[in-house]
Amino acid sequence: MTTRANIACLGAGRMGRGIAVAFAYAGHRVTMIDVKPRSVEDFAKLEADALGEIRKTFLSLSKLGLLAEADIATLIDRISMVPASQSSVPLSDVGMVFEGVPEVVELKREVLGTASRQVKPDTIIASTTSTILVDDLSGAIENPRRFLNVHWLNPAYLIPLVELSPGKATDPVIIDEVKALLEGIGKVPVVCAATPGFIVPRIQALAMNEAARMVEEGVASAEEIDKAIRYGFGFRYAVLGLLEFIDWGGGDILYYASRYLEGALGSDRYRAPEVIARNMHEGRIGLRTGAGFLDYSGIDVDAYRTKRLQAMVDLLRHFELARPPVLDRS
CATH class of the missing domain: 3.40.50.720 (NAD(P)-binding Rossmann-like Domain)
Structure with a gap:
């Protein structure tokens, strides 16, 4: 072709x-x-x-x-x-x-x-x-x-x-x-493999249903939830992929957070998949151990972090949210 x-x-x-x-x-x-x-x-x-x-x-x-x-x-x-x-x-x-x-x-x-x-x-x-x-x-x-x-x-x-x-x-x-x-x-x-929902629609369906559920439960208004998605959820994942973000913070953080949410909200939809516990057992926590879902061996981790943070700063400027420090002490 x-x-x-x-x-x-x-x-x-x-x-x-x-x-x-x-x-x-x-x-x-x-x-x-x-x-x-x-x-x-x-x-x-x-x-x-x-x-x-x-x-x-x-x-x-x-x-x-x-x-x-x-x-x-x-x-x-x-x-x-x-x-x-x-x-x-x-x-x-x-x-x-x-x-x-x-x-x-x-x-x-x-x-x-x-x-x-x-x-x-x-x-x-x-x-x-x-x-x-x-x-x-x-x-x-x-x-x-x-x-x-x-x-x-x-x-x-x-x-x-x-x-x-x-x-x-x-x-x-x-x-x-x-x-x-x-x-x-x-x-x-x-x-991706031939599977219902492919990648984006499958993740998207979970996120959209959870957002609608929070409106239904009175957690926040639709306007507030969408603001949170634009400036928190979407902002970070425009720079870091979901699995990269797990590695960034550490798979152990997701494991314990998932256990708490499952118990506090009484729903197994928050239960972490087995791969999270398996990675922890194998020492694949993320950036801290040099491997998680992704392999960070052989890279300059500090330079990698700086590059990702620079991309976030660029997004702040795009949204006109980047501000200079306040230096006036009066």
Whole structure:
């Protein structure tokens, strides 16, 4: 697959439009394919709606300083849309296909299976499903070694992270090619096993439910909880990953805090997993012992801490919260 391969999106909904914007912005030609048979009039309406929203998205990006308004026409010209009856021609000349139809297994299998017979044998095919496991879909695809799940986070054209979930038949070479393609358009791909919720949605669901539960219990108002998330939870994890943060403070801190919360709140949802106790037993506490979830051997720990703290200071400046010291003693 070339670095500027043509891209196809099966479906022209929110995800298809977002992916089209991301790839067109990075220089690729993109064809959105309507997968539902429609009258000429209905297709024209959908096409106008999809391209109109894409134009508005580019206009918004220009107002945010990411491109010049004069460049919008060039980017829009890279995106086209065709009805289902005309899909074979554009699909025969693409390097990668992204499926983005509604979360219905039968529909996805039908759309993916049809597309797999229209593309070249080596064309990479991906579903963008957020709920369905890749191997529940791969059986419908000709040559499933080139198939995997590529889960984007909305808005797809802005959020850097993209989660890749290969199936049992996925060729490792395909994973590397997709990672390279995504990195080429400025994305940050991560690979995870085919499991419900992938990485971010699984963690996100726990956090969102707990925030809603605290409102329900009267712990704090929605406004106060969201302020805490922006300036505490989100602030720290924009610099330190969750597992890195465990190592930063020490896995033993999480172990004892989890035991207290489980007892005080009467819920095993706070119980630490076995890996926390196992790491403690093996002396993998974190930075203090040179290893935890991550390996810190051979690095300058003081320099590492300074780099992370500098990133936090940069965030303080971004939020206009960095202040000089008060030196007046009067």
